[in-house]
Amino acid sequence: MLSVTEAARQTGLSTRRVRALIAGGALRATKVGAAYAIDERDLDNFVRHERPAYIRALSPRIAWAAAALLDGVQPTWLRAEERSRLRSRLASAGTSRGTWQAWTARLAQTRMTFKASPAQVEAVMAASSTVRSGRSASNLVTDPLVGAVSAAVWTHTLDDVDHLRRTLGLLRSSAGNVTISVPPPFGLPALGADGRNAFRLVVAHDLLTENDPRTVYAGTALLAAITTTEGFKS
Template sequence: MEIDVKEASRRLGVNDSRVRQLLRAGELRGRRVGNSWAIPAEDVARLQRRGRRPGRPLAAKRAWAVLDLLEGGPAAWLSDSARSQVRRYLADLVDPGADGWLAALRGRSRVLEVVAHPAAIERLRRVDGVWPTGPSAAAVRGFDLVALAEPIPQFYLAEEQWPALSHSLALREGAEPRLVVRLPREVWPFAEGRLRGVGDAVLAADLLEAAEPRAVAAGAACLSELLDDWRRARSRA
């Protein structure tokens, strides 16, 4: 079920302008219907359950740098000074938990909920440069998600790939999605450093956006473990 901005603001206890800010920031998912928004009620419920007041997100390049550094990569798309700042950010970071990680990293991608024929999804899986993510990919990697209901597939692809693929495979945004497409902002992170394909840090960050509490907890636990490992490696260097 989808609701409008006014109903979302009532449920969240904020004004309409704040709901629109959350939509633009990617904190709430929604789709444009003319001059209005249609917002999945379950996404509003997710924020209600957490009782969370989102903080300021990292810039997209820095959010991707956090994940790359946690994977042992160099965050090669940043300048030396910006990379040093992100390293200091990680070194000083007190474990933020699921809500803090999500707030910091949420600006890294544009997330599309897509209506697609099953055959088109299978064709998309075979396209070069398209990387699976989400709970299904995390379960294959060994995350403790075996008891979750079968989620809809999720994929990363480059922003410039989307127009041609959406046309050739008849993919479109819609209210009853069969597919989630993630388009990284500002940088294509999977061609640099250690992020060749989707690493555990990226899978964990994506799990933070799931509706299931177990998936969110698994993502937060993985990021905390990776942060501890990064700090130990840094202290030995």
């Protein structure tokens, strides 16, 4: 169970706003004496369903900095005081899936889908300009979901996407089996810690946006593993 203060920290809302949401019936809570206790599952459901109205997404540069810190990489694109504030925020963020999905909603500037053959899928994942994410990542905490018929990758720029499209003969399709995402252009030096996969928070975000239950389970497990680590707090 969470206090109002803990729920406020996890959602980025003020304690006054949390109490108002409880009073208005938008957020379930149990009265314990003079205080309120909030079940983590209720908070998670609230954030996932009400996020557009109440929870503000992190800016792309802050969201990517959070992803870097959680994988032990210094986000050099932030000022020292910004890094310090972000570490403090992450230290009290909790593990609510809904909160993290809300915060990372603006990771991508663009997502494109393409129709590709198995050989083209392999070529996309092997390209030097891409890192794997979602089901294609190999840094999952559960069994890898890598399949020969689909790919989810990130590149630095739209020019990288255009080069892949022209070189590999990829065809745009709303029901394509290759998804290529691009972050906003703020000078992000790296998309992941190991050069092969995107930062794990990015991988988890991409897993959680899919409808397949096994994929969502993998995203939930990965997110739990990331957000309970202590390394980034030092």
